[in-house]
Amino acid sequence: EAGVTQSPTHLIKTRGQQATLRCSPISGHTSVYWYQQALGLGLQFLLWYDEGEERNRGNFPPRFSGRQFPNYSSELNVNALELEDSALYLCASSLNTEAFFGQGTRLTVV
Amino acid sequence: QKEVEQDPGPLSVPEGAIVSLNCTYSNSAFQYFMWYRQYSRKGPELLMYTYSSGNKEDGRFTAQVDKSSKYISLFIRDSQPSDSATYLCAMRRQDNDMRFGAGTRLTVKP
Numbered sequence: 001e002a003g004v005t006q007s008p009t010h011l012i013k014t015r016g017q018q019a020t021l022r023c024s025p026i027s028g029h030t031s032v033y034w035y036q037q038a039l040g041l042g043l044q045f046l047l048w049y050d051e052g053e054e055r056n057r058g059n060f061p062p063r064f065s066g067r068q069f070p071n072y073s074s075e076l077n078v079n080a081l082e083l084e085d086s087a088l089y090l091c092a093s094s095l096n097t098e099a100f101f102g103q104g105t106r107l108t109v110v
Numbered sequence: 111q112k113e114v115e116q117d118p119g120p121l122s123v124p125e126g127a128i129v130s131l132n133c134t135y136s137n138s139a140f141q142y143f144m145w146y147r148q149y150s151r152k153g154p155e156l157l158m159y160t161y162s163s164g165n166k167e168d169g170r171f172t173a174q175v176d177k178s179s180k181y182i183s184l185f186i187r188d189s190q191p192s193d194s195a196t197y198l199c200a201m202r203r204q205d206n207d208m209r210f211g212a213g214t215r216l217t218v219k220p
Binding site: 043088 | 118142152153154155156159200202205206207208210211212213
């Protein structure tokens with residue numbers, strides 16, 4: 001069974017541009033969580049989607065947004081990129097039990 | 111006060127030592143508890159999952175939950191250099207809302 005997959009693995013963008021990150025959950029999982037992990041720091045909660053709906057969001061500005069598609073895959077969009085947005089972005093999926101992570105997308109803003 | 115508190119360390123122990131990692135939480139709605147191991151620049155890997163007070167053992171790892179004290183622990187017996195990583199506690203409510211600790215960086219010295 002395939003695990004959580006994230007794409008792309010690496011992404012380099014210029015300040016002010018937009019970035020789109022994608023996550024495919026484990027088959028059958030309906031919840032998708034997004035986290036930001038800056039270098040040397042812990043996981044910062046971004047967004048939680050379940051059954052296509054946004055259930056909760058962390059303390060991030062509105063330029064961080066996303067959505068969940070009918071097949072439960074998810075997309076994270078970051079607009080007007082800033083240098084401080086450089087981080088590892090992790091996606092996790094769950095179905096009422098434990099959550100499993102993907103390997104992340106490393107976003108670098110230059 | 112954060113919902114989940116975890117000492118970030120760093121924690122350094124000699125090979126073969128017993129390691130104790132801990133988290134406290136403030137929200138009694140958390141019902142499910144997880145421990146993850148994260149190697150540098152990788153996605154977190156699920157180590158242990160439990161939903162009741164008491165102990166759960168898996169090889170060299172023991173997860174302990176005390177819901178009355180809102181306190182969870184992960185013990186690693188006979189620690190190895192390959193155990194060197196960041197360990198994250200996580201907890202989830204019945205509705206799937208999930209929170210993570212900041213992570214404890216562990217180094218096991220040969």
